[in-house]
Structure formats: C-alpha cells, structure tokens
Amino acid sequence: MMRIVKGIIKLIFIVIPVVVLAAGVIMLWASRSQAPLDGSVSIAGLGADVRIARDGNGVPHIAAATRADVATGLGFVHAQERLWQMEVSRMAGQGRLSEMFGSATVDTDIWLRTMGIYEAAEASLSVMDDDTMAMLEGYARGVNAWIEREPRALSSRLPPEYLILGYEPEPWTPAHTLTAIKMMSISLAANLDEEALRLAFYRMGFSEAEMLDLLPYVDVDNPPPMPDIRVLLGLETGEIGGEQTTADARDAFSEVETMLGTGASNNWVISGERTASGEPVLANDPHLLLGAPSIWYLAHLEVTGEFEAPRRLIGVSLPGTPYVLLGRGNDIAWGFTNTATDAQDVFIERVNPDDPEQYLTPTGWAQFGSKQETIRVKGGEARAFTRRWTRHGPVLPASFKNFDKLLPENTVAALQWTALAHDDTTALVGPRLYAMRTVEDFQNGFDAFVTPMQSMVVADTSGNIGFVAAGRVPLRDPSNQLMGRAPAPGWNAIYDWRGFAPYSALPRETNPESGLIATANTKIVGPDYPLHLTFDWDEAYRQERIERLINGANEPHDMAASRQVQADVFSPAFAELKPLMLDALDRSALDGSGQELAEELKNWDSVMSRESRAPLIFMAWLRATMIATFEDDLGMSFKSWFKARGRVMERLLEGRTARNWCDVRDTSEEENCPQIVTQAFSAAISDLSERYGEDMADWRWGKAHYAKGAHRPFGEVDLLRKVFNVEVESAGGPFTLDRGYTQIYNNADPYANTNASSYRGIFDLSDLERSTYIQTTGQSGNVFSGQYSDMAEMWADVQAIEIPSAGPADPAGVWTLAPAE
Numbered sequence: 171m172m173r174i175v176k177g178i179i180k181l182i183f184i185v186i187p188v189v190v191l192a193a194g195v196i197m198l199w200a201s202r203s204q205a206p207l208d209g210s211v212s213i214a215g216l217g218a219d220v221r222i223a224r225d226g227n228g229v230p231h232i233a234a235a236t237r238a239d240v241a242t243g244l245g246f247v248h249a250q251e252r253l254w255q256m257e258v259s260r261m262a263g264q265g266r267l268s269e270m271f272g273s274a275t276v277d278t279d280i281w282l283r284t285m286g287i288y289e290a291a292e293a294s295l296s297v298m299d300d301d302t303m304a305m306l307e308g309y310a311r312g313v314n315a316w317i318e319r320e321p322r323a324l325s326s327r328l329p330p331e332y333l334i335l336g337y338e339p340e341p342w343t344p345a346h347t348l349t350a351i352k353m354m355s356i357s358l359a360a361n362l363d364e365e366a367l368r369l370a371f372y373r374m375g376f377s378e379a380e381m382l383d384l385l386p387y388v389d390v391d392n393p394p395p396m397p398d399i400r401v402l403l404g405l406e407t408g409e410i411g412g413e414q415t416t417a418d419a420r421d422a423f424s425e426v427e428t429m430l431g432t433g434a435s436n437n438w439v440i441s442g443e444r445t446a447s448g449e450p451v452l453a454n455d456p457h458l459l460l461g462a463p464s465i466w467y468l469a470h471l472e473v474t475g476e477f478e479a480p481r482r483l484i485g486v487s488l489p490g491t492p493y494v495l496l497g498r499g500n501d502i503a504w505g506f507t508n509t510a511t512d513a514q515d516v517f518i519e520r521v522n523p524d525d526p527e528q529y530l531t532p533t534g535w536a537q538f539g540s541k542q543e544t545i546r547v548k549g550g551e552a553r554a555f556t557r558r559w560t561r562h563g564p565v566l567p568a569s570f571k572n573f574d575k576l577l578p579e580n581t582v583a584a585l586q587w588t589a590l591a592h593d594d595t596t597a598l599v600g601p602r603l604y605a606m607r608t609v610e611d612f613q614n615g616f617d618a619f620v621t622p623m624q625s626m627v628v629a630d631t632s633g634n635i636g637f638v639a640a641g642r643v644p645l646r647d648p649s650n651q652l653m654g655r656a657p658a659p660g661w662n663a664i665y666d667w668r669g670f671a672p673y674s675a676l677p678r679e680t681n682p683e684s685g686l687i688a689t690a691n692t693k694i695v696g697p698d699y700p701l702h703l704t705f706d707w708d709e710a711y712r713q714e715r716i717e718r719l720i721n722g723a724n725e726p727h728d729m730a731a732s733r734q735v736q737a738d739v740f741s742p743a744f745a746e747l748k749p750l751m752l753d754a755l756d757r758s759a760l761d762g763s764g765q766e767l768a769e770e771l772k773n774w775d776s777v778m779s780r781e782s783r784a785p786l787i788f789m790a791w792l793r794a795t796m797i798a799t800f801e802d803d804l805g806m807s808f809k810s811w812f813k814a815r816g817r818v819m820e821r822l823l824e825g826r827t828a829r830n831w832c833d834v835r836d837t838s839e840e841e842n843c844p845q846i847v848t849q850a851f852s853a854a855i856s857d858l859s860e861r862y863g864e865d866m867a868d869w870r871w872g873k874a875h876y877a878k879g880a881h882r883p884f885g886e887v888d889l890l891r892k893v894f895n896v897e898v899e900s901a902g903g904p905f906t907l908d909r910g911y912t913q914i915y916n917n918a919d920p921y922a923n924t925n926a927s928s929y930r931g932i933f934d935l936s937d938l939e940r941s942t943y944i945q946t947t948g949q950s951g952n953v954f955s956g957q958y959s960d961m962a963e964m965w966a967d968v969q970a971i972e973i974p975s976a977g978p979a980d981p982a983g984v985w986t987l988a989p990a991e
Contacts, residue, residue: 204952210987218235220242221986225981237304244309244312244471245315247469248313254332255951269548281566284567287590288345297594348594356429361706362516365656373407374807387707394651410576433458435506436712440686445934465945470482500938506626510691513588517585521581559584588620616640619641631938634680644667690708692707715742733968736930740775744903750823755847764851771788780870793914802836814914832846877946932970942971944964
C-alpha cells in the first residue's frame with residue numbers, strides 16, 4: 171500500500187510537473203517561430219539595402235533600389251509569414267504531398283504528377299527575360315535567407331506545421347515560383363467538368379434536349395447542335411453502375427476536385443462622368459477557395475532607383491511569387507475576374523489492341539510518351555506508376571471523372587490545356603506592372619499573359635477606363651462542331667487545335683459610352699465577336715445584379731457605393747425560384763410548424779443575411795429537391811453535377827424540360843414535381859432539425875454558412891481544427907455579389923461557405939491613397955501570431971483597411987536586409 175502511495179506522490183510532485191514544464195517549453199519554443207518584429211540580415215546577391223517596415227495590420231512596406239531587390243524583400247517576408255503555405259503549394263505542384271501527409275494524398279499526387287506541372291514550370295524558365303529572372307532569383311534569395319537563418323534563442327527555426335509533421339523545407343528556386351503561378355491556373359480551371367458530364371450523359375443515353383435541361387447555356391448564346399459523340403467515340407449506352415455519392419464528399423480525387431474550377435469573381439470600373447469625384451472608381455473581389463491562411467498576402471512594394479521617380483505597387487501578392495497581382499500602382503488600378511475561357515479539351519485516344527504502348531493519330535499509330543514515376547509516402551511504401559502522354563497532353567488517371575466506366579474498351583482520355591504549356595510567359599508581366607501609367611500601357615503590357623485567362627478592368631489617373639481579356643485562347647477548326655463541349659476523338663484531325671488567337675484579337679474595350687465596364691464570369695462578348703471563347707459561361711445573375719445596382723443608383727458613384735455593391739447579399743436566383751417552389755408546395759400536407767416556415771419563406775425578401783433563418787431553410791429545401799429529383803437519374807455522375815443551379819431549377823418548375831425528371835425511377839407510379847417539392851420540404855426541415863436542433867428559433871444562416879478557412883492539413887483533424895482553421899459567420903450565397911459558395915454535395919457540411927470573396931479592393935483614381943483592401947484571415951500564417959486571423963471579422967462585415975504609400979508613421983517593426991560583404 172505504501173508503495174502505491176509513494177507512487178502517487180511521485181506522480182503528483184515529480185512526473186506531472188516535469189511533463190507540464192516540458193510541454194510549456196515546447197509551446198514557448200514553437201510560439202517563438204514567429205518572426206521578430208525588428209531585425210537585420212545580410213544576404214549575398216543584394217544590390218543595396220532593403221527596408222521592410224510593417225504597419226499595425228502586419229502589412230509590409232518594402233522599399234529597395236531595384237525590382238530584384240524588392241523581390242528579395244517580399245520573398246523574405248513571405249517566408250517569415252507564409253512559409254508553410256508556400257511549402258504546400260510547391261509540393262502540390264510537384265506531386266509530392268504524400269512525402270508530407272502520407273497515403274491520404276497519393277491519388278492527388280498521381281493526378282498532379284500526371285499533369286507534369288513542375289516540368290512545365292522548369293521548361294518555362296527558358297522563356298523568361300532578364301528582368302523577370304532577376305526578380306525570380308531575387309525572390310528565391312529572400313526566401314532562402316529566412317529559411318537558412320540562425321534562429322533566436324529558445325525558438326524554432328520553422329513554423330509549427332513543420333515540427334508537428336517532422337518535415338524540413340528544401341531551398342526555394344525560381345521554378346518553384348513558376349509552379350506556384352501554375353497552381354493558380356489549376357484553381358481556375360474551366361470546362362473539364364462539363365466535358366466529363368456531357369460524356370456521362372451521352373453514355374447514359376440522354377438526348378441533347380435532356381442534356382440541355384441539366385447543363386443549359388446562357389440565354390444570350392445559341393451554340394450549334396452537338397454532334398452525337400456516341401457515334402464519334404463508339405460509345406455504348408445504358409446503365410453505368412457505380413454508387414450514388416451524395417452521402418460522402420470524399421473519394422480518391424476529392425482534393426483534386428476541390429482545386430479544380432472553383433473560382434468566380436466580380437469587378438467593375440466606372441468613368442468619372444458617373445462618379446462623385448469626377449475620376450474613375452474601380453472595385454474587385456475575386457471569389458476563390460477559402461483557406462487558413464488566406465490565399466493572398468497584402469503588401470506595398472516600392473522601387474526607388476530603377477525609374478526616374480519611385481514606382482510602387484500596393485495590393486495582394488501570392489505567397490510563392492514576387493508580384494502584386496491585384497491592386498494599384500502610382501497611376502493605375504486594376505482588378506481581375508476569371509474569364510472561364512475553354513482552354514481545356516479532353517481527347518479520347520484509341521489504344522492499339524495489338525500494342526498497348528501505341529495510340530491512333532490521324533496519320534497512324536504512334537508511341538505513347540511515358541515515364542516511370544515514384545511517389546514517396548510518409549510512413550508507408552512508395553507508390554510507382556507510369557505517367558503517359560499523347561500529342562494532345564497527359565493521359566488522365568483511368569478512374570478520374572469515372573472515365574474508366576464511361577469510355578469504350580481500348581481507349582483513354584488525354585487532356586490538352588494551356589496551363590500545361592512549356593513556354594508559359596505569364597511571369598513576364600509582373601516586372602512590367604511597375605512602369606505602367608495608363609490604361610493603354612496595361613492593355614498592351616499583358617500580351618505575355620498565358621494562363622489562366624482573366625477579364626481585367628483598369629483605370630488611370632488621367633480618367634480613362636478600360637478592359638482586356640488576356641490569356642491564351644485555342645483556335646478550333648470551323649468543322650469542329652463540338653467546340654470543346656465534350657470529349658473529342660483524338661484520331662480525327664478536325665478536332666485538333668489550330669494554334670492560338672493573336673493577342674490583338676482578344677476582347678478589349680476603352681472608355682465605353684455607357685461609362686461602366688463590369689464582369690462576373692458570364693459572357694463578355696457580343697454575338698458578332700469572331701472568336702470562340704466558351705459555351706460554358708457562368709449564369710448571369712451576378713452580372714445583371716451589378717449592372718442593376720450601379721445603373722439604377724440615383725446618386726453619383728463613390729467608394730462607399732462600391733462597398734455596398736460588394737456587400738450585397740440579395741439573391742436574384744432565389745428571388746426567381748422562391749415563388750416557383752412555393753407554388754408547387756402543397757401546404758396542406760405540412761404540419762403546423764411546416765406551414766409557419768412556408769409562410770416565412772413567402773415573406774422572405776431573398777436577402778441572405780447572417781441573422782436570418784430563411785436562407786438556411788430555402789437552401790436546405792432546394793438541396794433536398796435537387797437530390798430527390800435528379801440523383802436517381804444521374805447515378806454516379808450526380809455528385810459531379812450537384813451544385814445550386816438556378817436556371818436548371820427554373821426550367822424544371824416551369825415545366826420546360828424534355829422529360830419528367832421528378833419521376834422516381836424505382837416506383838411504379840409517375841411522380842410529379844409538386845409531389846417531390848412537397849416531400850423535399852419536409853425532408854429539409856427534418857434534416858435541419860438533426861443538424862441544428864429541434865428549436866427552430868436557433869437556426870441561423872450565418873451559423874450554418876460559416877466561412878470555412880480550412881488549414882492544410884490540420885483543418886480536418888478534430889483536435890486541431892479549432893486551432894488552425896479560421897472560421898467566422900458569413901452572409902451571402904452562391905448567386906449573391908457577396909458570394910458564399912456552398913458544397914451542397916457534401917452531406918457532412920453542406921452549407922459551409924468554402925469559396926468567397928478572397929480579397930476586396932476599391933479605388934478612387936482621384937486619390938489612390940484612400941484605396942481600401944481586405945483579405946479573409948490575417949497577414950500571418952503562423953497560428954501563434956495575433957495576426958493569424960485578425961482580419962476575419964472585418965472581412966465578414968465587408969470592412970477594409972487603407973495602405974498609404976508613405977508607409978507607417980510609427981512602424982510596428984522594421985527589418986533591414988543588407989548586401990553580404
């Protein structure tokens with residue numbers, strides 16, 4: 171007994187204090203991985219001193235004599251604040267995530283390695299000019315100077331993610347920067363989903379009219395009829411098999427699916443004739459996948475010695491790159507939205523049945539390109555596979571997009587995509603931005619921009635406004651009636667690309683008579699525009715809403731008015747859908763509480779505010795209706811198709827579809843849409859009760875629709891999520907200007923806001939010092955920092971900060987980078 175008592179005493183007075191002390195030391199050591207506010211370091215290769223002064227928001231003001239030295243300063247602060255984020259980006263681009271994360275990311279690595287992104291980045295170094303190479307090399311110097319420094323006493327040299335995972339970074343290189351730029355193209359991919367879906371729908375025997383029910387074109391488009399790809403590709407039709415996947419958001423390529431094609435955006439520029447200041451006002455808010463930290467890092471860069479006077483850029487930079495991508499200069503301001511040009515084509519390649527190493531071309535059999543790849547897996551065995559490619563591009567993994575179930579025997583799918591170009595000159599534009607003074611400079615200076623194609627608005631201090639859609643646009647044969655809408659037979663030369671459109675032929679506009687240029691991912695050209703961009707434009711709700719709010723205003727426009735437009739959470743799509751769904755609802759089939767909720771929806775103004783429960787009820791009802799209507803018809807393709815689709819549901823509820831999609835396939839009776847809508851209403855209420863409790867008074871849109879700034883990889887680890895994720899209640903929805911996209915196919919968390927305004931910038935060209943900026947989390951990517959999430963509430967409230975070009979009067983800290991002797 172005494173031995174037990176002594177053991178307890180020893181545990182209490184010796185072991186536990188030692189464990190607590192050790193834990194405290196480890197926490198102190200990890201927390202001191204944050205960069206000190208002040209310091210100095212010598213860096214070989216610098217031309218002169220670089221000064222980095224941080225303001226109270228953590229925004230660095232970096233001044234140096236040359237663009238290359240400014241790039242060194244930005245690389246240094248990116249490494250101080252966002253090294254782990256940069257690590258994940260470059261390892262993803264190389265298809266090496268499994269070296270850090272283990273077996274969970276093997277399939278993601280296979281896809282990324284198959285694309286050859288890093289090889290394309292390395293090859294593109296050969297087309298960089300001297301100014302660009304100087305910035306790329308300068309940036310790498312800055313990153314590596316921070317990685318290789320001697321840490322201060324009792325502190326970790328690396329952020330906590332490295333410590334937890336036991337991983338060491340490699341030196342940064344210029345190829346890593348080009349890889350980071352290409353990874354942005356991955357996130358703004360367009361049309362691959364639609365091509366795969368049309369293939370699946372044809373394979374399932376749907377008519378073209380039925381496919382238009384599911385994937386309608388925008389109203390202003392009138393594409394030619396689709397050729398029957400069942401004939402072109404030799405497809406059989408009928409049941410495909412495979413599980414319906416609504417209940418499980420994850421599969422082998424779920425992380426790839428999250429990366430691909432999730433971007434949208436708003437931008438507009440208004441001429442001085444329509445503004446209170448008499449000079450243009452410009453606004454931009456790109457909608458991208460939320461993360462912790464934010465995809466963007468605010469910065470002020472100033473070059474003091476290369477031009478006749480100091481030249482500056484202020485706005486958001488992309489960690490891993492030495493550029494301000496969105497923002498303003500001395501004389502201009504600009505903003506991007508994703509054009510969503512069809513720069514991807516899937517080609518079905520016929521494999522030689524007598525020699526699986528060959529595929530059919532218009533001139534006969536050719537050898538696949540191939541390379542053995544080995545993916546190293548942390549804590550597991552390495553995974554080897556053979557990467558193959560054709561004259562069109564990489565051969566996609568067989569199970570990606572269910573191609574193995576959809577395609578005929580002895581065929582594979584290959585992807586041609588401008589983002590995989592080995593002569594990608596996009597990075598050349600970065601150094602040019604410093605010298606741009608006019609709208610014309612900007613429009614002409616983006617001729618090197620390859621991918622992803624962007625719709626760019628710009629204004630200058632001389633009062634001009636303009637637009638250009640810059641990027642590489644494939645030219646297709648006039649006989650190619652597929653026009654990128656569905657996979658094409660790779661053995662038929664008609665479907666091959668015929669080069670690329672000249673930059674001079676791309677959409678451009680300067681000082682339009684209307685005084686307004688706005689873009690929101692829908693069709694940007696008129697019926698007389700000669701080039702084919704895409705037939706898969708985004709629905710026009712946001713574009714129309716922007717024009718309605720700005721053109722319908724009674725007062726001259728100013729920055730406050732632009733902020734109100736950015737903050738708008740009225741849903742035009744739901745305003746049109748709501749009466750259709752309520753008309754189809756049989757209220758007599760509902761209980762008392764259901765009838766009360768239906769009445770609440772009837773009186774709802776279609777504003778998706780955080781405090782309201784009506785947006786949650788309507789979104790849940792829409793989700794349940796879409797599942798009950800389409801899941802049985804689409805089977806394994808349902809998850810890929812399943813998102814809030816306004817025009818699809820309008821056509822359905824107005825009875826303008828080619829078939830009765832509301833009929834349930836496994837019943838003997840033919841159901842109609844009012845039955846399905848009514849059943850879905852009750853199902854939605856039941857589901858919300860399970861998720862958010864029986865007390866309906868506690869239901870709120872903001873609580874369910876929290877902005878999910880997910881950390882990689884700890885955002886999905888229950889013990890770490892609350893520490894590493896940045897989550898805040900948010901307003902908006904999939905069709906509002908203050909956009910809040912929800913992955914409604916994800917049954918585990920269908921209403922979380924995963925894609926939203928990643929940055930907001932507003933500029934009045936009469937006084938660019940008053941320009942405002944905000945990103946979604948905070949400047950620091952170190953979870954121990956007070957600036958890890960300090961911008962999140964401001965962002966959710968559509969507030970912003972200023973970044974004056976004079977720099978902070980009372981800096982929070984100053985670093986000096988000096989040339990090494």
